[in-house]
Amino acid sequence: xxxxxxxxxxxxxxxxxxxxxxxxxxxxxxxxxxxxxxxxxxxxxxxxxxxxxxxxxxxxxxxxxxxxxxxxxxxxxxxxxxxxxxxxxxxxxxxxxxxxxxxxxxxxxxxxxxxxxxxxxxxxxxxxxxxxxxxxxxxxxxxxxxxxxxxxxxxxxxxxxxxxxxxxxxxxxxxxxxxxxxxxxxxxxxxxxxx
Amino acid sequence: xxxxxxxxxxxxxxxxxxxxxxxxxxxxxxxxxxxxxxxxxxxxxxxxxxxxxxxxxxxxxxxxxxxxxxxxxxxxxxxxxxxxxxxxxxxxxxxxxxxxxxxxxxxxxxxxxxxxxxxxxxxxxxxxxxxxxxxxxxxxxxxxxxxxxxxxxxxxxxxxxxxxxxxxxxxxxxxxxxxxxxxxxxxxxxxxxxx
DNA sequence: CTCGGATGTCTAGCGGTGCTAGATTTTGCG
DNA sequence: CGCAAAATCTAGCACCGCTAGACATCCGAG
Numbered sequence: 001x002x003x004x005x006x007x008x009x010x011x012x013x014x015x016x017x018x019x020x021x022x023x024x025x026x027x028x029x030x031x032x033x034x035x036x037x038x039x040x041x042x043x044x045x046x047x048x049x050x051x052x053x054x055x056x057x058x059x060x061x062x063x064x065x066x067x068x069x070x071x072x073x074x075x076x077x078x079x080x081x082x083x084x085x086x087x088x089x090x091x092x093x094x095x096x097x098x099x100x101x102x103x104x105x106x107x108x109x110x111x112x113x114x115x116x117x118x119x120x121x122x123x124x125x126x127x128x129x130x131x132x133x134x135x136x137x138x139x140x141x142x143x144x145x146x147x148x149x150x151x152x153x154x155x156x157x158x159x160x161x162x163x164x165x166x167x168x169x170x171x172x173x174x175x176x177x178x179x180x181x182x183x184x185x186x187x188x189x190x191x192x193x194x195x
Numbered sequence: 196x197x198x199x200x201x202x203x204x205x206x207x208x209x210x211x212x213x214x215x216x217x218x219x220x221x222x223x224x225x226x227x228x229x230x231x232x233x234x235x236x237x238x239x240x241x242x243x244x245x246x247x248x249x250x251x252x253x254x255x256x257x258x259x260x261x262x263x264x265x266x267x268x269x270x271x272x273x274x275x276x277x278x279x280x281x282x283x284x285x286x287x288x289x290x291x292x293x294x295x296x297x298x299x300x301x302x303x304x305x306x307x308x309x310x311x312x313x314x315x316x317x318x319x320x321x322x323x324x325x326x327x328x329x330x331x332x333x334x335x336x337x338x339x340x341x342x343x344x345x346x347x348x349x350x351x352x353x354x355x356x357x358x359x360x361x362x363x364x365x366x367x368x369x370x371x372x373x374x375x376x377x378x379x380x381x382x383x384x385x386x387x388x389x390x
Numbered sequence: 391c392t393c394g395g396a397t398g399t400c401t402a403g404c405g406g407t408g409c410t411a412g413a414t415t416t417t418g419c420g
Numbered sequence: 421c422g423c424a425a426a427a428t429c430t431a432g433c434a435c436c437g438c439t440a441g442a443c444a445t446c447c448g449a450g
Contacts, residue, residue, distance in 0.1 A: 007397095036437060046400050048439070057437065110364070111306065118364045149372040152365050153356075153380070156373070157348070160355025169305070169313040170347050177344040178351075185348070185380040202426095231408060241429050243410070252408065391450105398445070407436060416427070 015053050017043050023064045026104040031061070031112070062116055065108040069126035072098055072109070076133035089183050091137035092158055096179070099162035106166075110159060131155070143188045150186075157182055210248050212238050218259045221299040226256070226307070257311055260303040264321035267293055267304070271328035284378050286332035287353055291374070294357035301361075305354060326350070338383045345381075352377055 021042045025034050036057055040047045054060045072095075079094030081087050099106040108114075117123060131151070138151045161178065164170045170178070216237045220229050231252055235242045249255045267290075274289030276282050294301040303309075312318060326346070333346045356373065359365045365373070 035435080037435085047437085048401095049399070051438070052398085110359070110362070113362055118362070145376060146369075146372050148366075149369040150376050152359075152369055152373050153352070153376045156355030156359055156365070157352040157377075158355070159359060160351030160353070161348075163358065164305070164347075164351055164354060167305070167308055167313070170351070171343075174341075174344040174347055177341050178347050181340060181345050181348045182352075230406085232406090242408085243430095244428070246409070247427085393448105393450090395448095396446085398443105400443070401441090402439100403441105404439085405437100408434095410431100410433085412430090412432105414427100414429070417425080419424095420422090 011053075014043070014045075014049075018050060018053055018060060019063050019067060022060050023068075023105060023108075026064070026108065027102060031104060031107065034061075058114065061108050061112065062114050064105065065112075065114060065116065066124045066126050068102075068105045068109045069124060069130050071102075071105070073126060073129035073133055076130060076137070086140070086183070086187070087137050088141055088154075088187065089179075091134060092154075092179060092183060095134075095158045096162055096165075099158075099166065103166050106162065111163060138186075141187045154186060157186075206248075209238070209240075209244075213245060213248055213255060214258050214262060217255050218263075218300060221259070221303065222297060226299060226302065229256075253309065256303050256307065257309050259300065260307075260309060260311065261319045261321050263297075263300045263304045264319060264325050266297075266300070268321060268324035268328055271325060271332070281335070281378070281382070282332050283336055283349075283382065284374075286329060287349075287374060287378060290329075290353045291357055291360075294353075294361065298361055301357065306358060333381075336382045349381060352381075 018039065022034055022039055025039065025042060034057075036047050036050055039060070040050055043049075050060070054063065075094050075098050076091055079090045081090040116127075118127070134155055135147060135151045138154050139147060142150055161170070161182070165172075165175070213234070217229055217234055220234065220237060229252075231242050231245055234255070235245055238244075245255070249258065270289050270293050271286055274285045276285040311322075313322070329350055330342060330346045333349050334342060337345060356365070356377070360367075360370070
């Protein structure tokens with residue numbers, strides 16, 4: 001009984017150790033550097049141990065991605081607008097900061113294709129949480145518009161900006177103007193001049 | 196002299212043959228299926244021939260991507276609004292259709308990271324053309340806003356939608372509503388009710 | 391305390407990848 | 421024809437994800 005528990009606990013710890021090592025290695029050197037050999041060396045076990053925890057390399061990346069969604073949800077929840085700032089802007093800035101500061105993690109979450117069931121069935125709770133935070137940020141400006149679809153537009157725009165910036169495909173000089181324009185467009189406020 | 200010309204011509208033809216084969220193979224079976232061995236087999240040469248034309252596999256993908264930008268530019272140029280439709284909508288629909296119908300090509304162009312100099316120096320003309328078409332589509336709704344930055348927002352939103360839809364991360368049921376909301380937000384027109 | 395089976399871990403290897411050195415064939419000219 | 425030069429191929433390297441089977445460790449029964 002207790003022995004069983006100890007083994008399960010140790011196993012769970014090692015499971016998390018693998019996930020952390022994969023994420024750290026990816027953030028330090030990119031996902032190309034995350035090979036099963038290097039990962040095994042980093043956790044100080046041989047390769048087959050990885051496969052006793054995960055079905056394959058993809059499953060490890062998937063685990064990193066899902067936990068990353070949890071991180072993103074937390075970041076968005078803590079993103080509260082400073083005085084005079086809209087909640088929408090606070091969320092947008094937090095989202096883009098997350099993508100900028102943790103590009104490899106963001107890549108695993110939303111760029112690399114994976115068989116995470118984003119569809120209707122069995123969506124990870126972490127992703128629902130993150131999306132829920134975006135919904136909450138959009139709600140104040142929703143007006144008469146469809147809340148979930150509008151949130152998808154908001155998310156898509158942020159995602160597009162994040163990935164195109166990361167790839168060096170947008171001009172850094174426009175970073176601020178671009179965000180202002182997006183927030184102005186999504187808000188119901190009539191586009192005031194002078195910006 | 197003439198022999199030289201003939202050789203150069205044959206070489207150019209084979210250069211293009213490789214690019215076409217890579218694109219076709221990617222569109223048929225995904226980029227994972229594009230290995231140097233399979234590609235060499237498809238063009239009926241051995242692997243080293245590929246390396247006499249391109250520095251490496253990345254360079255082949257890059258060539259495919261750049262020519263894809265030319266395709267996109269052409270598609271956007273031909274996208275003329277039907278009666279009652281805004282030019283912005285025509286461009287958006289053409290862009291999303293391109294991404295949907297040629298996902299592998301789109302992936303090479305804007306998702307896979309590459310060292311194409313998107314920055315200031317030496318941007319491929321094809322990309323400038325494509326971006327120019329987007330600028331032209333945005334111009335009518337620009338108002339007092341910064342044209343290039345607004346176009347970047349438009350592009351980013353389309354790109355975000357295209358990639359998230361491709362990854363199955365957005366709900367297909369909202370496809371139409373989502374686009375309506377985006378176009379409504381970007382247009383200066385006050386968001387009319389009933390949609 | 392010993393021993394045997396279950397559990398856990400490792401070594402070694404398979405078929406694949408991108409890429410390249412050196413051998414080999416083809417080419418075109420004197 | 422003979423032969424240099426150009427073009428092309430064969431064969432191999434180091435690495436990849438993954439796994440079968442050998443080996444080590446552990447725990448409980450006698």
